[in-house]
Amino acid sequence: MTVALVDCNNFYASCERVFNPKLWGKPVVVLSNNDGCVVARSNEAKALGIKMGTPFFQVRDLAAKQQVQIFSSNYTLYGDMSRRVMDILSSFVPDTEIYSIDEAFLSLKRFKNIDPHHIRATVKQWTGIPVSIGLAPTKTLAKVANSIAKKSSSGVYCLPEEGKELEALLSKIEVEDIWGIGPQRALFLRSHGIQTAQELRLCNDHWARKHLSIMGLRTVLELRGIPCIPIELAPATKKSITSSLSFGQKVTAYKELEESVSFHVARAAEKARRYELAVEALVVFIQTSRFRQDKPYYGNSQTAILPYPTAYTPDLLRAALKALEGIYREGCEYAKAGVIFTGLVSAKCLQTNIYESDETFHGDQALIKAIDQINRKKGRNTLFFGSSGIDRAWKMRQERRSPRYTTQWSEILTVHI
DNA sequence: TCTGGGGTCCTAGGACCC
């Protein structure tokens, strides 16, 4: 077996439990930003029939009746816990691809003798987070193995190599549960008589290439045990940076829209600087609610090309606010706004212009560095741009967030004896 | 009343080039 997929069980819910042991054995649910949808559930909450992605208001009554413990997303905490888990994994197997906040692929080519049970026990002991580990010859099959591991008592499962046993297992995997097969493809496959992973595995290559695109063909081959999706050991270079949020309450005033766009520009620019990237173009977008039946939907976006690649917030703000002017429509109740930075290039080797001074291109570097440093040290938004507003009536709802136990001294866990 | 955020890749079609 050359691939191991390590996946944290009910990750956000588990993070909450680590610092609040009373939650063990109880149904726990974590909500998306703006307390909108259910994005994580403990096994007890799953057993109550609360589905992933359900709008919270639809299960509010059920949750209250069943005493479900509800949390707003605490990404500061989850991000930090994720880093701890990943650090442990790469101390066992350095050839690791961090695939998402709660998942990592380990390449076992150079580490054939690694004991997955030991990894699992160490992560649990050092962080409190339970993980499941699936082993297989390809990433797609490792995903299958992991789903079986999740249901097993040991939390580890190694997929059989070939033959009847493997075929029987794959016959029990529905097509929509295969990594890379979403709702559209699943519908299509079922309409052509392909219901399970085993059936997809046996389909014709040309047919798969034609109807499922090159990605679909890769999935088919991976199910056969032929690796087509490599484990990426080096983090890929970023191609875009997005910052956007739904408003806590509907926004109609231009000034508030302007504030939120400014807020997102500043946030995305900070991220760009952290990655040492400069921005060639940005997109500003605003939209009303897609769910309102009584009012027409309005959503629009405008792209602004910067005169030169930059990560200097004031230059990006100017361009973004000008773009916003072009798409604002009076009388709409906006639900969401955001920015996307694209055309990202390394800030370390920028093409400059001999007719302009350095400051024109890079802005006041000392100032922006100082702002970033202070915010890193003293907490986000200690210093901010005035155009982001002070009251921020539009800010997102976050009514049940737990403390940021591991990253803020003032919110550290206290123990009473 | 209340419905997340941040990404990637592929494909088709149009514009444009020689």
Place this chain on the structure above:
DNA sequence: TCTGGGGTCCTAGGACCC
């Protein structure tokens, strides 16, 4: 009657992932 061939780049939209 009959109207080239080969290529690149860009964009919008679709599909997928967690």
